[in-house]
Amino acid sequence: MERYEERFLLAAALVLMLFLGALAYSAFAMHIALPSPHGMIHYSADQRLRLILRKTPPFDHPGVREVAPGRYEVVVVAYAWQFVPDEIEVPAGAQVTFIATSADVIHGFFVPGTRINMMLIPGEVSEFSYRFRRPGKYLLLCHEYCGELHQTMHADVVVK
Amino acid sequence: MTPIVSDPSCFPLPDDQRALIRWNIYFGFAMLAVGVLFGLGQALDYAHINIFKYYPGIRTYYQGLTIHGVLNALVLTSAFANGFMALTTARGLGRPLNGFLLRASFWTLVIGTLLAGYAMAIGKASVLYTFYPPLEAHWTFYLGLALVVVSTWLTSAVLLVALRGWRREHPGERIPLLAFMSIATYVMWDIASAGIAIEVVVLLLPWSLGLLPGSDPMLSRTLFWFTGHPIVYFWLLPVYVSWYGMIPKQAGGALFSDTLTRVAFVMFILLVPVGIHHQFADPGISPGLKFAVAFLTFGIFFPSLMTAFAVMYALEIAGHWNGGKGLVGWFFRIRWSDPSVCAQVLAMCAFLLGGISGLMNASYNMNLEIHNTTFIPGHFHLTLGTAVGLSYMGIAYWLVPYLAQKRLWSPRLALVQAVSYFVGVLIFARGMMWGGLEGMPRRTALSIATYSLPSWRIPGLLAAAGGTIMFASVILFFFVLVATILSRGTVQIADIPFTETVQTPSEDGWQCRLDQFHYWVFAALVLIAIVYGPFVARHLPPTLSARGFTNY
Numbered sequence: 001m002e003r004y005e006e007r008f009l010l011a012a013a014l015v016l017m018l019f020l021g022a023l024a025y026s027a028f029a030m031h032i033a034l035p036s037p038h039g040m041i042h043y044s045a046d047q048r049l050r051l052i053l054r055k056t057p058p059f060d061h062p063g064v065r066e067v068a069p070g071r072y073e074v075v076v077v078a079y080a081w082q083f084v085p086d087e088i089e090v091p092a093g094a095q096v097t098f099i100a101t102s103a104d105v106i107h108g109f110f111v112p113g114t115r116i117n118m119m120l121i122p123g124e125v126s127e128f129s130y131r132f133r134r135p136g137k138y139l140l141l142c143h144e145y146c147g148e149l150h151q152t153m154h155a156d157v158v159v160k
Numbered sequence: 161m162t163p164i165v166s167d168p169s170c171f172p173l174p175d176d177q178r179a180l181i182r183w184n185i186y187f188g189f190a191m192l193a194v195g196v197l198f199g200l201g202q203a204l205d206y207a208h209i210n211i212f213k214y215y216p217g218i219r220t221y222y223q224g225l226t227i228h229g230v231l232n233a234l235v236l237t238s239a240f241a242n243g244f245m246a247l248t249t250a251r252g253l254g255r256p257l258n259g260f261l262l263r264a265s266f267w268t269l270v271i272g273t274l275l276a277g278y279a280m281a282i283g284k285a286s287v288l289y290t291f292y293p294p295l296e297a298h299w300t301f302y303l304g305l306a307l308v309v310v311s312t313w314l315t316s317a318v319l320l321v322a323l324r325g326w327r328r329e330h331p332g333e334r335i336p337l338l339a340f341m342s343i344a345t346y347v348m349w350d351i352a353s354a355g356i357a358i359e360v361v362v363l364l365l366p367w368s369l370g371l372l373p374g375s376d377p378m379l380s381r382t383l384f385w386f387t388g389h390p391i392v393y394f395w396l397l398p399v400y401v402s403w404y405g406m407i408p409k410q411a412g413g414a415l416f417s418d419t420l421t422r423v424a425f426v427m428f429i430l431l432v433p434v435g436i437h438h439q440f441a442d443p444g445i446s447p448g449l450k451f452a453v454a455f456l457t458f459g460i461f462f463p464s465l466m467t468a469f470a471v472m473y474a475l476e477i478a479g480h481w482n483g484g485k486g487l488v489g490w491f492f493r494i495r496w497s498d499p500s501v502c503a504q505v506l507a508m509c510a511f512l513l514g515g516i517s518g519l520m521n522a523s524y525n526m527n528l529e530i531h532n533t534t535f536i537p538g539h540f541h542l543t544l545g546t547a548v549g550l551s552y553m554g555i556a557y558w559l560v561p562y563l564a565q566k567r568l569w570s571p572r573l574a575l576v577q578a579v580s581y582f583v584g585v586l587i588f589a590r591g592m593m594w595g596g597l598e599g600m601p602r603r604t605a606l607s608i609a610t611y612s613l614p615s616w617r618i619p620g621l622l623a624a625a626g627g628t629i630m631f632a633s634v635i636l637f638f639f640v641l642v643a644t645i646l647s648r649g650t651v652q653i654a655d656i657p658f659t660e661t662v663q664t665p666s667e668d669g670w671q672c673r674l675d676q677f678h679y680w681v682f683a684a685l686v687l688i689a690i691v692y693g694p695f696v697a698r699h700l701p702p703t704l705s706a707r708g709f710t711n712y
Contacts, residue, residue, distance in 0.1 A: 005420065005469065012465040016458045023454065023524045032525045034440050036447050045373035045705045080711055105709050106292050106377060108532055112599020112613060115528040118441045121377050122294060122706050126443040139611055143532040143601035145288055147295070147711035148220055151609035
C-alpha cells in the first residue's frame, strides 16, 4: 500500500509540474500576458481624483488614437457608473492597447469573448493589448461591484 | 493511541463547555438560515426573476448579496470551526478546555455578528464580503468583522492552552491525530488572519471613524487576499478533520497513514502566501510575482490530492471490511444509508469538480477567461458551498444529536436532503460555469442590467433552477435539525465517531518533528516575507488618499 501511496504522490507532482510548464510556455513563449504595473497616479486625500485625472496625460484626453500604422491606443476613464468614452471604434486586426484607470471606486474592465479582463484601481494605471480578429459589436462591461447602478455600467466596442 | 483517547468514559468535557460548543454550532446554522434566504434571490436573478423587491427592508440586490456572503462565508464558517474544533481538540487530548476563553470566544462572535448585521440591515454596509475600499461601510461593519476574527483567535487560545496542558502531562508523546489536525487548522489560521486583521483594524476601521483621511485601495486589497485565500483552508480544514478523522470510522473502515495526514496539514500551514492569485487581473503587481504565486498555488493543490488518495483509500478499506468485492464493489458498501456518510461522500465528489475548477482559476493567464465571471461563484459553491457546506450538514447529522443527546429525527429525510443538495449544486454550478465562460459577470444584478448577451440565457436558467433546489434542500436540512432538537426524550450518545489508523504514528524519527508547530510557523513566516515583503515594502507608508464612497 505504501508503494501505491508513493506512486500516487509522484504522479500528482508530475501532473502539476506539467500543467505549470504549459502555463509558463503560454506566458513566456506565446506572450499571453497578465495586466502588470504601468505607473501610478499620485494624489492626496484633499484632492479629488477625477479632477487630477483631467490634468494627467493620457487621461486628460480619453478616446481612440492611432499611434502608428495599425497600432491604436484607447484611453478610458471609468466613473461610477460609466466608461468614458462609452463608444469605442477600432479596426479589425489592429494592435489595440487599452490604457484605463478609475476616477472613484474599483471597477472592472471586461470584454466577454476576449481575454481583455482587468481591474481598474484608483491611483493605478491598467494596460492591456489585444488584437480583435473578427469585426462586430463587442460589449465592454464593469465586472466589479461599484455601487447601486453597477449593473448599468457598460460601453460598446465596435470592431470594423 | 493513548488509553484516554480510545476510552470514551475518560472523556471529561464539562456540561457547560458542551453547551457552549452546541450554541456555537446552532448560532452558525442560524446565520446560514438567514444567508440562504438571500441566496435564493440571487439564483433567481440569473433567470431574470427579481424577488428582491419582496424582501422586507432590503433595498438592493447588493445589500442581499453582502448579507449572503458575510453570514455564510464568514460567520457560519467561524462559528462552526470554533465549536467543532474545540470539541475535537478536547476529545483528541482527552481533557477539558479553558471555559473562560471558550465563553469569551462565543460571545465575541455573537456581538461581532450583531454589529456587522446591524450595519448590513440598515443598508450602510452594502460593500459585499470583500469590502474593497474606497467603497466605505459604517464603522460597526468593520468592528463587527474584527470581532468575528478575534473570536477565532480566542478559540485558537483555547486549543493552544489545552495542548500546553496536555504536553506537560504527556512529555515526549505524539499529539493524538484528532487534536493535531484541529490545532494545525488554527495555527494556520492565526498566521493567515493577520492580513484581514491589519486591513480592518489599522486601515478601514479608523478611516470609517474619520481618524484617517482616506484609504489605500491597492494595499487593502492585497491585505484582504492575503487572508482571502487561506481563509478557504480555514473553511476546509475542519471538514478535512471529519474526512480524515471520522468518515473512515463512520463508513466502517480505518484511516491508513497517520504520517501522510499530518504532512497534508503541515503543508497548509506552510503555503499560506498564495492570495495574489486572486489578483492576477490587477495592475500594480508584477507578472513575475504573479507567476511565483501561481506556482505556490499549484503546490497547495498537492495536499488536496493527498487527501483525495488517503480518504478514498480509507473508504475502500471500509467498503472491503463491509464485504464489498473487487475493484469497484467497495464503493457501494460504505454505509450510504447513514446520512452523515452520504452527505460527506457526495461533498467529496463535489470537491473533485471544485478542485479542478480551482486549478483553472489559479492558472495564471487562463484566469483572464474567467476572472470575475460567474465561473468563480460556480467554483466556490462546489468547494465552500458543497465540499464544506454539505459536509457541515453531514457532520451536523451526528454532531447535533451528540451535543443535544437526541435521536436524529428521520434519517431518511436527511438522506433525501443530502442527495437533493448535491443534485442542486451540480445543476447550479453547471449553469454558473457555463455562463462564466460566456462572459456572464458575477456580483451583478443581471435581472435589471442594461446589457445582456443571448448566450447567458440558458446558463442563467440552470443557475436559477439549481439554486432553487439547493435552497429547498437547505430548508429540509433545517426542518430535520429543528425537529431533532425539539424532539421529546433523550438518548445517551457517549462518544464522537473517530477513526483508528492502520499505520500508527511512529515514536521516533523525523515524523516527530511534524508535531513541533514552531518549525512550520517559522518556515511559513519566511515564505510570507519572501512573497509579500517586497510588495508591502513598496507600499509603505499607505497612500491613504482615496476618499470613501457610499454610492450604494
